[in-house]
Amino acid sequence: MLAAKFEYECNMRDLTPVVGGGSNATVIHYSRNDQKIEDGDLVLIDVGCELHGYPSSESATELEALLLKEELYDLILQTNKECLKLCKPGANLLDIHHYLVRMLRKGLKEIGICPTSIGHYLGMDVHDSSTVSYECTLEPGVVITIEPGLYIPSSFDGPERF
Template identity: 35%
Template sequence: MRFAQPGQSEHELAAHFEYLCARSGSQRPAYVPVVASGENALIIHYTKNDNLLFNDELVLVDAGCEYNGYASDITRTFPASGTFTAPQHELYAALLSVQKACVALCSAANGHSLNDLHYRSVELLRQELKQIGFELGWQTGVLERILYPHYLSHSIGVDLHESGSFDRGARLEEGMIITIEPGAFPSFITFRISLGPPGIYVPKDPAFPKHFQGLGIRIEDEVLIGEKDPVVLSSAAPKEIADVEGACQGLLGFEPF
């Protein structure tokens, strides 16, 4: 966030992220980073990373590294100028409210499954969007098909999407044993998921408020399921609006290099 400036290319920001990870001990990227400025953020798996950052646009960075065999997966969205515009602020705040509410549900005591969390995120996002002027009641499925067209979360470990056979309907429990690699890696005493998107992607369509059109926002954290409380592993990455703007403007003490 501190390094990004209007006029830079997306690939320059991607390269800088990978450099910082390598300098801190990461052996390799976990996947091709998504650095999507402006309307590129409407493309969920955008990896061209070849556009310039413009002053009035948001920048969505979905990136992670591998460290000693373990993958990470974190997404943050921030203003290239360092300050959210009014519509960006309003839409980001709505999505952040949903994301934090879903994180709060990540405990074994709640007895939820990944499917439960996803359905809850859809319900909460619908409520938040209605409060800021979206009319979705008469459009069956438009939220899931257009504005939020992906699943909430996935497991993560030695692979970006760990254990493709994991039952999304199974309850998340403390002490769940995940076999990472027999004989080489220890078992988890808690289950690690990437709780992330919800995301919101507003196309240029008259069905949606004009001042939100063209905005794409995603916020993704890694969360450990505890017995009564979640542990957000990616909590050091700013996501509150004041913290994001502070990081962009150099007010949090972060160095850009």
């Protein structure tokens, strides 16, 4: 339902909306979008749209459920803020990614959850820049996404609170 609502609201969508709840909230490109989301489920929304030929990409996790997992939410929010400060001409995605990994590794050391990549370059299509090296220096006009996240496999055997 959430995926259909987002798709309806966008004049031109660039990618299939991803809306996963519960165990599917940790699947980076969950695409079935057919499950019922239960009260209290963690919900991942990964969406994008196109405006004047340029795509966007944004992912977020439903806040109410994350507040129940305050430790993770605070870590991700702080990581996002710190990584955004590094997004300027002369920087590159690889350096920003390494910074993200250091921050998350420090914050997640005790629970053993592994992070995903910091984000990606954004071209005329959401993932058409996948061959651009993360080591390329950012220049004015270069568009990137900053989407720190934690994707926990359903087989994760960690503390019950997560």
